[in-house]
Amino acid sequence: MSSIIDWLRTSTPGLLVLCGLAIAVLLFTIIKIKLEPFIALLITGLALALAAGLPVSQIVGTAIKSNESLLEVGFGSILGHIAVIIGLGTVLGAILEKSGGADVLTTKLLGVFGERGAPVAMGLLGLIFGIPVFFDIGIFVLAPLVYVAAKRGGKSLVLYAMPMLAGLSMTHAFLPPHPGPVALGGLLEVSLGWLIFMGFVCGIPGFIAAGIVWGSYIGKRMHVEVPPEFLVTPDRESGDDSGGAGGATIVKPHPTKTVTAPPSVGLIGAIIAIPLVLILGATFGTQLLEEGSSLLQVLTFFGTPAVALLIAVLVAFYVLGVRRGSSVQDLSTLTGESLRPVGMLLLVVGAGAFFGKVISATGIGSALAETMSAAGLPIIVLAYIISCGLRIAQGSATVAIVTTGGIVAPLVAEQNYSQMAVALIAMAIAAGSIVLSHVNDGGFWIISKFFNLTVKQTLQTWTVLETILSVVSFTVAAILFAIFA
Secondary structure (H helix, E strand, O other): OHHHHHHHHOOHHHHHHHHHHHHHHHHHHHHHHOOHHHHHHHHHHHHHHOOOOHHHHHHHOOOOOOOHHHHHHHHHHHHHHHHHHHHHHHHHHHHHOOOOOHHHHHHHHHHOOOOOHHHHHHHHHHHHHHHOHHHHHHHHHHHHHHHHHHHHOOOOHHHHHHHHHHHHHHHHHOOOHHHHHHHHHHHHHHHHHHHHHHHHHHHHHHHHHHHHHHHHHHHHOOOOOOHHHEEEOOOOOOEEEEEEEOEEEEEOOOOOOOOOOOOOOOHHHHHHHHHHHHHHHHHHHHHHOOOOOOHHHHHHHHHHHHHHHHHHHHHHHHHHHHHHOHHHHHHHHHHHHHHHOHHHHHHHHHHHHHHHHHHHHHOOHHHHHHHHHHHHHHHHHHHHHHHHHHHHHHHOOHHHHHOOOOOHHHHHOOOOOOOHHHHHHHHHHHHOOOOOOOOOHHHHHHHHHHHHOOHHHHHHHHHHHHHHHHHHHHHHHHHHHHOOO
């Protein structure tokens, strides 16, 4: 028995077996037992650390001192990096949504692209509005606008929904301040500026292929009507009836506060652009300016993600809130309400980081590196395969990202990769985390419900869309990695 234990703890095959068993336990507790991923990751991480023979003092510390333990360092290091960013990003999305920014963008885009270009307009709407808001919130806000566009055009709801969903999914998977990319920035120690830049470079081709090309193809071959209950007539609900065909207005799943003078498109676009421009300025300033220069220090301060997002939030509070009649109390209430769902998300990311710290401490990362080298498998391919497997098995993109990030982080640390190369590995992980969305993914059922799709139709539309987005974006990342890494 002792020889088997020694083999598991010291040999490369044994460590790989331990890693496989840990992932199997993680998937079993999430899928079969239905534990919250936060609890499942915590249990699995502790079990793996004990099975690998790590000292208890290293795992949890002592009764007197625990701040250097894997448990506290794992949670603390990642939460210190992402908590402020995700919190501020959530608040920014909330104020943009409450101000009516989505309606303004829709009106402008439909005016520019016209009826024939409405599907493309819906895609760009999802892409732009998806930067500051979470995926599911984006669906709740934008779905009614898709209903109206489909009603006006008299075509399939699928034709208008798929491009919008592709835009939301692309931004959620690849761009900060969304949780997955932000978590990868901390786990892989890569600048969020590089993640933003590579997120656009890898994600846009995937968005075009999945949302515009595939969305147009399947939308013309699968006709889905807008159900009557998704729309109401003016005599059933007050308000301007200019948004729908035949005098219909939309019923929003989460009604926003009506404002008399909607914000301009330029204003909404500028607020969304503020943090992106500041973060990218700091990133490329580091590459182009002399170290220690005054300008670089200014760019670095204002381009720190937390500072950049704080500036955007303060600007939004003033121009979309105070100047439009909202009190400080109103804004405080909005902030509190928007932050409520963030707690569990942060716990999941923290537990995933702890799991990754355990993997690093056990030597499993080095064992993976040896095996990968022997098989001739590039690290970017390994990262994508692991992320795909975790996504398909348990459904959560966030769990797939933080678990994969923890597994490959030791491999990345052992190599002298540039920030660009590490960002491309992060893009591969992000791409894998959205592949083949099916019935174990909560987003699958939200889309089925909001767009009047049967399970079969959702598989034929949304599942294929996610897979195309994943494969195309990964292909771009892999090609760039092969050229520049």
